[in-house]
């Protein structure tokens with residue numbers, strides 16, 4: 001997508017140096033646009049854990065490149081295979097909820113195993129990392145193609161009046177390699193000339209909505225309004241939301257959806273107000289092993305300082321300020337699970353389906369047991 005008119009992905013190989021991966025460091029957006037070099041597995045692990053990169057799709061793509069860097073480092077080590085396996089474990093331990101991470105590491109390990117020499121293993125890891133990234137972008141583009149039909153239909157029903165879409169957190173291109181999941185249908189609709197307006201949940205505590213979704217929608221020219229997290233229910237009661245589209249960090253093959261904390265409350269409010277609630281995801285975000293999302297999906301807990309402090313621009317400098325009494329304890333569950341019964345449909349790269357085992361497996365028959 002575009003930043004000041006220039007096309008960017010969120011991750012790429014450095015021009016002229018195949019041993020360096022470059023990312024947009026998302027911690028200081030929207031105020032500073034910084035490109036960071038990653039040269040080792042440890043740097044990649046830190047970038048994921050400390051959220052220089054974030055969002056399920058991008059976490060997966062970054063892990064894919066991390067495994068490629070691991071093969072380069074492993075070639076300077078005594079035990080190549082051991083080093084690569086341990087690198088995979090290190091990366092997987094960084095963030096537990098987004099299943100794309102474990103998926104990308106496994107895809108790399110399975111591919112690397114097939115190389116008959118160290119040079120071939122490195123070449124395979126390089127190719128696989130690029131494939132994961134390209135596939136992520138292409139699948140999001142297709143999610144846009146499928147999802148735009150939903151927005152188009154609502155727009156027609158409203159006699160071409162503005163379609164109001166509520167989204168939570170950032171499931172935009174910054175959360176993937178390009179396009180985004182929840183935002184892909186919105187960008188596609190906007191590009192087709194359909195009138196859209198996005199309610200952007202600020203998404204405490206890290207404010208991915210206020211900082212990232214608002215920024216990327218703005219760069220693309222999409223009309224939007226940032227709202228405090230608690231406002232969605234009120235807007236829905238007053239007919240100001242036509243649909244909700246969110247992303248997901250892990251969706252079970254039965255249709256339960258783990259996503260940024262607060263998503264569940266939006267789904268409850270949507271149900272109570274007959275507002276359709278869509279979840280957009282590429283297949284890398286399905287967990288084909290978990291049946292009951294509420295009981296089985298691991299929920300990441302992060303440090304209390306993310307709740308107690310807030311970051312923003314002050315006199316031209318990015319600063320963190322204390323929000324709570326210094327001694328108050330805070331808790332920071334990063335995700336929650338929305339049960340399938342609250343979800344209208346899933347928008348995937350293969351099409352739109354109901355959030356249940358039968359419909360999901362009809363789209364993905366290769367995962368039938």
Ligand code: MRU
Nearest residue numbers: 054055056169171175247248260
């Ligand atoms: O903690 P984050 O910023 O990685 O969480 C991101 C989200 O919750 C997104 O909504 C989610 O990853 C789905 S879109 C990839």
